[in-house]
Amino acid sequence: MKTLKNFPYAHVLVLGLAKSGTAAAQLLLDSGVKVRINDLKADIDQPAVRQLIDQGADIVTGGHPLSVLDDIEYVVKNPGIPYENPIIEEAVTRQIPIVTEIELAGFLHEGQLIAVTGSNGKTTTTTLIHEMIKADQQPVAVAGNIGHVSCEVARSTTADETMVTELSSFQLLGTETFRPSISVWLNLYEAHLDYHHTLENYHRAKAKITENQTPEDTLVYNADDEKIKSFLPEVKAQLVPFSIKERGQGAWADDEMIYFKExxxxxxDEVVLVGEQNLQNILAAVAAVKVNGIRNESIEHVLKTFTGVPHRLQFVTEKNGRLFYNDSKATNILATSYALKSFRQPVILLAGGLDRGTSFETLVPHLKAVKAMVVFGETADRMLETAGKAGIEKTVKVDTMKEAVDQAYQFSEEEDVILLSPACASWDQYRTFEERGDMFIEAVHKLK
Structure with missing residues (x-):
């Protein structure tokens, strides 16, 4: 496996382990760099942590003493750690560079790098790009916020291999020299203000995906997003748009066809994925792979067979004329409104979950095609009130996902869509949104 060559720092602090910190520490140690690890709750008896210690890593647990920065030249931090962390604030004062592990991946990967960011749709678009390149029988690897740590994946990529990586604003904020060959900027909504504090900070973090690009590189961008377009005067890369509104440039679509330029x-009609949001993701992926020279036949094959990323408007199955979709990742009103806009058929909506005090008023206009609602979780009663405001007469409150699916089926008729799109986080009843979606899928398959 590859290691860092000519790395200019001799002593590095890895702040926060988890998957990304463990991978970064392992890479640095294998590259002959002295490593100190600071993690509040690290279990030193865990095999992966014990291996780092056995290789010479110095580990500090149970707190964040400022002394962990003594003699440190570089900090690799877990993306989720805020910049208000005392260690980070002190590192800034001492003018020590602070990065996330994708900066290390940029040092390692020698081939073409495609990076995808946006407020919504990152995982679907990243997966589509990866699948299209793979279908074209080109060497490709996938990494980043999609579940595979970038600096770990980059250790085994070759110079003729494309690496496709999904990136969050948290990861991008910790970059200095990171430079994708092709960057994809999907959209820009209000998000993560608890971390970035202001919308401007959040937007600027996202814009770092193209900050180091040159005229030899490409930015694929959403021409329908005015906020993204406001950054274009600063971009040095070649610009390739995608749009569901404008025709003729980049990737676009009319009522019948998907195009790249002309x-x-x-x-x-042959595309399996449904919905306007997914059409945007598809067009972004098409633009990225056409720039990369991928054949139309490979694009077509993927779009005819790809049923979606798990828990993101994922088609589950058809039973007795009913179509079941798992959109457990829809943890807010915006995501659920996108899901509801994806269907022309009547919808039985399964919704509810963790109560964060959010008003569901803005969901009401999107419930026009909903013929029945099955609600659950902490927000169940508030969801029932929302259904009443939308004029939905068939409603029921349940305790379990099995009950929810059974009741939804009883409300349904042939050609209806039964959609799990909760508009709430899952933590009141489930450990993760994935667990919630898996329970839905299991209940659907057990329907008699």
Whole structure:
């Protein structure tokens, strides 16, 4: 496996372990760099942590003493650690560079790098790009916020291999020299203000995906997003737009076809993924891979067979004329409104979850096609009130996902859509949104 060559720092602090910190520490140790680890709750008896210690890592647990910065030249921090952390604030005072592990991946990967960011749709778009390149029988690896640590994946990539990586604003904020060959900027909504504090800070973090690009590189961007377009005067890369509104440039679509510039790619009716949001993701992926020279046949094959990333408007199955979709990742009103706009058929909506005090008033206009609602979790009663305001007469409150699916099926008729799109986080009843979605899928398959 590859290691860092000519790395200019001799002593590095890895702040926060988890997957990304463990991978970064392992890479640094293998590269002959002296490593100190600071993690509040690290279990030194865990095999992965014990291996780092056995290789010479110095580890400090149970607190964040400022002394962990003594003799440190570089800090690799876990993306989720805020910049108000005392260690980070002190590192800034001492003018020590602070990065996330994707900066290390940029040092390692020698081939083409495609990076994807946006407030919504990152995982689906990253997966589509990866699958399209793979279908074209080109060497490709996938990494980043999609579940595979970038600096770990980059250790085994080759110079002729494309690496596709999904990146959050947290990860991008910790970059200095990171430079994708092709960057993809999907959209820009209000998000993560508890971390970034202001919308401007959040937007600037996202814009770092193209900050180091040159005229040899490409930015694929959403031409329908005015906030993204406001950054274009600063961009040095070649610009390739995608749009569901404008025609003729970059990737676009009319009522019948998907195009790249003036070239027809495929018929829209043959695409498995549903919804306007997914169409944007598809067009972004098409633009990225066409820039990369991928054949239309490979694009078409993926779009005819790809049923979606798990828990993101994922088609589950058809039973007795009913279509079941798992959108457990819809943990806010915006995501659920996008899901509801994806269907022309009547919808039985399964919704509810953790109560964060959010008003559901803005969900009401999007419930026009909903014929029945099954609600659960802490927000169940508030969801029932929302259904009443939308004029939905068929409603029921349940305790379990099995009950929810059974009741939804009883409300349904042939050609209806039964949709799990909760508009709430899952932590009141489930450990993760994935667990919630898996329970839905299990209940659907057990339906008699």
């Amino acid at each position: 070239e027809p790619i495929m018929n829209k």
